[in-house]
Amino acid sequence: MNKNLVSPSLKRGLTFGIVMIIFVLIDLDVMVATMLSKLFGANVIRGSLPDVRFMVLFLILFGMFVGWSTSSDDAKPTTKLFQALVAGLTLGVVLGLFDLILNQLIVTGTDVRKYLAALAPESIRLFLFDQGAISPLLHLGLFTVASLLGSLMKILLKSESASRFFKGVKSGYQGLKAKAQANTPNWVKKYGKFLLFLLIGLLAFFLPRIWGSYNNYVVGLVGLYVILGIGLNIIVGLSGQLMLGFAAFFAMGAYSVALLNAPLPHGIMLGFWPSLLIGILMAVVAAVLLGLPVMGMRGDYLAIVTLGFGEIIRILLKSDLLTSFTGGPRGIQDIRGPTLFGQPFSSDIDYTYIILVVMVLSIIIYKRLERSRTGRAWLAVKEDTKVAQATGVNIMTNKLLALCLGAAFAGLAGGIFAARNQFTGPNDHQLMVSMNILSILIVGGVNSIPGIILGAFTLKGLPEILREIENYRLLVFGGLLVVMMISRPEGLWPATRPNIEKDEGNKLKEDGAPGEGGLND
Amino acid sequence: MTDPIIQVKNVSKIFGGLTAVNQVDIEVPEKYIYSIIGPNGAGKTTLFNCISGFYFPEKGEILFYGDPIQGLSTNLVAWLGISRTYQNIRLFSNLTAVENILIGLHPNLKTNWVDAIIHTKRFRKEEGGSVKEALRLLDYVGLKGYGDFLAKNLPYGLQRRLEIGRALANQPKLLLLDEPTAGMNMNETAEATHFIKRLRDELGITIILIEHDMKVVMGISDRISVLDYGTKIAEGNAAEIQANPRVIEAYLGPGGAALSEKYKKQRLSYAKSN
Numbered sequence: 001m002n003k004n005l006v007s008p009s010l011k012r013g014l015t016f017g018i019v020m021i022i023f024v025l026i027d028l029d030v031m032v033a034t035m036l037s038k039l040f041g042a043n044v045i046r047g048s049l050p051d052v053r054f055m056v057l058f059l060i061l062f063g064m065f066v067g068w069s070t071s072s073d074d075a076k077p078t079t080k081l082f083q084a085l086v087a088g089l090t091l092g093v094v095l096g097l098f099d100l101i102l103n104q105l106i107v108t109g110t111d112v113r114k115y116l117a118a119l120a121p122e123s124i125r126l127f128l129f130d131q132g133a134i135s136p137l138l139h140l141g142l143f144t145v146a147s148l149l150g151s152l153m154k155i156l157l158k159s160e161s162a163s164r165f166f167k168g169v170k171s172g173y174q175g176l177k178a179k180a181q182a183n184t185p186n187w188v189k190k191y192g193k194f195l196l197f198l199l200i201g202l203l204a205f206f207l208p209r210i211w212g213s214y215n216n217y218v219v220g221l222v223g224l225y226v227i228l229g230i231g232l233n234i235i236v237g238l239s240g241q242l243m244l245g246f247a248a249f250f251a252m253g254a255y256s257v258a259l260l261n262a263p264l265p266h267g268i269m270l271g272f273w274p275s276l277l278i279g280i281l282m283a284v285v286a287a288v289l290l291g292l293p294v295m296g297m298r299g300d301y302l303a304i305v306t307l308g309f310g311e312i313i314r315i316l317l318k319s320d321l322l323t324s325f326t327g328g329p330r331g332i333q334d335i336r337g338p339t340l341f342g343q344p345f346s347s348d349i350d351y352t353y354i355i356l357v358v359m360v361l362s363i364i365i366y367k368r369l370e371r372s373r374t375g376r377a378w379l380a381v382k383e384d385t386k387v388a389q390a391t392g393v394n395i396m397t398n399k400l401l402a403l404c405l406g407a408a409f410a411g412l413a414g415g416i417f418a419a420r421n422q423f424t425g426p427n428d429h430q431l432m433v434s435m436n437i438l439s440i441l442i443v444g445g446v447n448s449i450p451g452i453i454l455g456a457f458t459l460k461g462l463p464e465i466l467r468e469i470e471n472y473r474l475l476v477f478g479g480l481l482v483v484m485m486i487s488r489p490e491g492l493w494p495a496t497r498p499n500i501e502k503d504e505g506n507k508l509k510e511d512g513a514p515g516e517g518g519l520n521d
Numbered sequence: 522m523t524d525p526i527i528q529v530k531n532v533s534k535i536f537g538g539l540t541a542v543n544q545v546d547i548e549v550p551e552k553y554i555y556s557i558i559g560p561n562g563a564g565k566t567t568l569f570n571c572i573s574g575f576y577f578p579e580k581g582e583i584l585f586y587g588d589p590i591q592g593l594s595t596n597l598v599a600w601l602g603i604s605r606t607y608q609n610i611r612l613f614s615n616l617t618a619v620e621n622i623l624i625g626l627h628p629n630l631k632t633n634w635v636d637a638i639i640h641t642k643r644f645r646k647e648e649g650g651s652v653k654e655a656l657r658l659l660d661y662v663g664l665k666g667y668g669d670f671l672a673k674n675l676p677y678g679l680q681r682r683l684e685i686g687r688a689l690a691n692q693p694k695l696l697l698l699d700e701p702t703a704g705m706n707m708n709e710t711a712e713a714t715h716f717i718k719r720l721r722d723e724l725g726i727t728i729i730l731i732e733h734d735m736k737v738v739m740g741i742s743d744r745i746s747v748l749d750y751g752t753k754i755a756e757g758n759a760a761e762i763q764a765n766p767r768v769i770e771a772y773l774g775p776g777g778a779a780l781s782e783k784y785k786k787q788r789l790s791y792a793k794s795n
Contacts, residue, residue: 365638372637372648373630376616380624383613390573392599392628392691401634500619501668504656 013090063146088147092140231409239402240382245310253414272338283411331425445491532581604688625690
């Protein structure tokens, strides 16, 4: 057979073999198997291991993925199968050798947890299917068959008849859609959007009452991060200033509400709403103080300065110097919640309402800013600062404005955050918070509201729901970012530019007015 | 000669040891098409950058309607009514063509971010008006139907037009065009030349033009200046410039004037013999 055919498949098998070995070394295989077993409804108690069937299932899926990805798109079916066979065998051999070592560890009773904290003998046994010496052969067979299966799946799904089938389904769906559109009565067209919003509003009103406090907590967290994401998007996405210390503004809002509305250390007890307003103002003041000296900086330099700013704020909050003023490392406890018309308004349901309302308001404000003279000026500054200025945009004021408005959103989110947790401390405002928000933008899609919501859910909501991956959060995080950068560099839901000319044309058509004749016609 | 719209008086711009523009005087009367020509590196674009505020000239004065504008930041210069285009096209490439022109309208709009958030009546009125104006300009520069294309996806010739459209959105009194026909073929050049003339005739804009294509320069210029090594070596109308031996020398090197005479005679005799 052709050498060009064998060597890439060999390499691929080798690479995935090493990937799998790393998975085993950090015990990720057991975690995935646990998640799979949960997916099938098995009740796994925390700390115990899943059934061996799910480990088998995981390895089969892994092998199938290797087979699928090794088969070249444009090759003949036999070639594809051959490639998958080579990759699967290589993978099997690599892991078989690795299994021999693992088996030896089990036999001699060596505990490697001293060096690899995650690798318990029980998990090794699970990985070896508890079969001891014959497990290398089992793995070899399993991976080869799985790889061939994956390749076969690719052949079937990507074959011409399959693609014809998918095309048929698609055109059928489009036909149905067009028919449905033609048959929709006028009142649906007119009020459809309104009805949809009404439905979403009703859901948002009733769901928090039904689904329990844990879900409220998760939705609230996601909502807060959406608000933060919108704020940072104004700074990074619209005006193009790379800001890495965004958590500082978050801290400003949180600490303002905390200091003004908790019994200790000052006992001012101003009430939630006024202190939230002051929190927003404080964040804006901080933005001006930071912004004025660094306005001339761009790119990396700005990123470093803002990073430093974020850390300075956090360390100041933590320092002994200010303990009497900010509560020091212990933070501030017993922050009072908001009231509404004299009634306490601080159950988990109420917070969900507050966050959802603020989130919707933030989205509306963001949308209106983006489609305005100011928003366009920001975009121009981001695209080409010098030309934007020569086109008549005042760079200083516009950049500073973006920074202030972004900071205001952060202050708002921070205030709500502190009151909801009834506590805030320096650890709530670590560098990781800034990085998380930036990642939301990158993963979701810069300048795209659906993208930010999706990103916030992916990065903040999913980890809360999938508590198991807690230990692997950073790994998954990094892996996700790398995969995103390669496969969807513009985010899960990339932004699109508005079609102003087309919309204007449609508007004219609806009004029945003739189009304006240009000088060029 | 009507009153000059812009006067460049004794302007010098020095980079380190290099005098890029050396004591240049230029006076452009209103509604003129004024060309600046010269070999590569003669300081033409540097002069443009001085006028539009990118550079601060070390010596001299630049007067716009009699008021000094040297040292003003570029956004103020634009606000006063001086627009420009760039030698290598500099559009906001990830925005659509309409958005590019809308940004050009920026100095003429008055609503601020508070209006935008509240959606005041003033904001809606101005926004609707600016979209109409942008589409009108889009049509005027011949980009109708391309409005929703990203600027970077437009063909080269249309990018040049869009850049002019963006400059026009500012409603400029003075338009600085830096090599508007660079990289165009003969037809496109002819079209662009015609278009530049229309800008002056229809909109009454004064135009200063940097151009290498002599056909364009000689065809539409009311007056021409020649720069060489940062110094103005000649000024006059097309015929005067063509006959000026110093200009010919600047382009063809020392002895160029004699050489050019020789070739002219040769061509004449060739034409006669046929």
